[in-house]
Amino acid sequence: MIRPIALVALLAGPAAAEMVVVPARTLPPRTMIGPEDLLLRDLDALGAVIDPARIIGLETRVALYAGRPVRPGDVGPPATVGRNAILPLIYEAAGLRIVTEGRALDRAGPGDLIRVMNLASRATVTARIGPDGMAHVSR
Template sequence: MRTGLLIIALAAALPARADRVEPVRVIRPQEIIAPDDVVLRDGPRSGSLTLEAVIGREARVALYPGRPIRAGDIGVPAVVERNQVVPLVYVRGALRIEAEGRALARAGAGEYLRVMNLSSRATVTGRVTASGRIEVSP
């Protein structure tokens, strides 16, 4: 009986092992990850990323072979570049205001981005759409 408890205690002390996603080559920041760029390897659990969650994403940092890809290392592909002039749209009820702004960083669809309104020089935050438009909400 004690032997069984000892085996369970030792197994609980060992690190959990599972598949992890690793690059097969150096992937530079701002590169889109292709299916041939990554592989599943057995090793210590480093997160719950799957191949489907990684493929098609953009590398935010340099990714190296032998190192697992973490959730913070990747993101949605950018549709707006830093310093790009983008349309700003504010809608509230029947009121619709459109202006031009300058993006203060890179961002992908669905992400929030700070933008400087070119007319007023005010800085606003809005959500990036797939077309690159910035929707400013109240």
């Protein structure tokens, strides 16, 4: 039988650090990440990226500071839609398809949710950017 005090002593042991990805230099937002921008460091950082190949070619969403672990939410696919860009705004449901023009109110890449203003009605909707650069509205 393990006594509670012994169990606490076992759980309180030193945590093993693992190799995590850190920027080699400070990377501002909207920077494309290349292999020369990344290093592996032995740090204790829960949830940090551990494989540099997974983020090479992605774009920084926030500033990444040299030596600090990179988290998956800090990077994403490169933006294909710029702020104020005019793009097709598509709504599809139950065989109905409505296409109109919209104005992107944010920057976004494929799969991102952004606000888009319908130019005909001036209503603002939330849309997901497709791989084709079109904004798809869902209910």
